[in-house]
Amino acid sequence: MKMSRFLVPTLKEAPSDAVAVSHQLALRAGLIRQEAAGIFSWLPLGIRVLKKIEQIVREEMDRAGAVEVLLPTVQRADLWRKSGRYEDYGAEMLRIKDRHERDFLFGPTAEEVMTELVGAHVNSYAQLPLILYNIQWKFRDEVRPRFGVLRSREFLMKDAYSFDVDEASARHSYNRMFMAYLNIFARLGLSVLPVRADPGPIGGDLSHEFMLLAKTGESMVYADDRALGLPAPGTPPEDPQALQALVDERLSVYAASDELHDVAEYESRVEESHRMEARGVEVGHIFFFGDKYSQSMDVKLDGPDGAQIAMQSGSYGVGVSRLVAAIIEASHDDKGIVWPAAVAPFDIGIINLAPDKDDVTLLADTLYNALQAAGKQCLLDDRKIRAGGKFADMDLIGLPKQVVIGPRSVASGQLELKDRASGETHNLSLDDVVAALTQD
């Protein structure tokens, strides 16, 4: 992509409304634009990041055996009346009427729709277990949205729902999702800790939040710092006991958010030198809710002995749009965003310092074409603006690798290759730059 034909409205100063660093940088880097409180347009750079996160989540869901569907944003009110949540949800639910004065709502989540969908198409226990997921925009009319897309009213969420015949099987589904989440966050390049969470009315131990450690996080996390270095599980074992053992191992390291933090247990189990207290942003939440919606929605299947059974279910959420902000919170410096390679809007930024000089432009275009041909996504800054602005913008939008090409490059045959995160630069020939950027 050539910047002269793209849209990246960068700002030198942050709008005064933005307080959180991620909000300021998202606005300054031209990722998003606020349309109303907690409602945003996604600009070209922002949508590319969002899509990359979405795709990683999708791939890991698929790998874990979950199946994608797409549920509507607008849902029937009577579904929610059936579960009892139409009244319970209160003012957070955005209620709307169609032209026939029928009651609808903009979905804040999808337990009702998904449970009824499964009930309509699954008739027998033999068709379970089943995990369905949905990456769709949700709306929660929060009293106080804040920090840009970190906590917006309209947000993109991946929500998955597991359906099993009994609790043992449901636990296995839960464990599969737990592992999938570890894989997702590892692939995103993030330090995310699973912490015990309030299991709600169902009780038990099947509820975890996934916290991204970031200075500006909303909640406190107390953990054994050795929980951070653990590797992603990759493709986990199918055998329930083997999988359970892996989950237990992962959870044997102490990690809790403030509401479930047990000081006595923490101090007895974690040596002082390994105690870590940090702020975290909740980027995922998984929990088991048993037959709650199967019962309330009256969705039953034929069991092994012919009797009708209720399904045992869990919900598994990932805040996809929130992650865009959370990642910026966790990865930036005083110059701007430092994107992890997996989610960067482009892999490489190429700066053409002299777009009006044919020889410089030829060199820049040659590099651009070579990298694009090798499957790399490049953003070529060919705008007719001064050098300083290009350097500043490139650092602000935070592409992982930068190549600077100017008259000097033509004269010396050396291009400057820069790593955004470390700031290190190397002068290399065209061929060496291509080689360095395409070796994987």
Place this chain on the structure above:
RNA sequence: CGGGGAGUGGCGCAGCCUGGUAGCGCAUCUGUUUUGGGAACAGAGGGUCGCAGGUUCGAAUCCUGUCUCCCCGACCA
């Protein structure tokens, strides 16, 4: 929902107290000189001062109402 603050060109702000027909910096456009880390000079375009009433010869400014946005707290992916 309780408490506080703010709405003036795309962004950041001044002007308001003490009414007299809108200004500064950045950005944008033109020209000249510059030219490898957010250039200088000269010129230009762009705003019914959130909206609606009211007071007044005259309202960005005073009064009333209303809408919107932000911050702190309680709540959430």
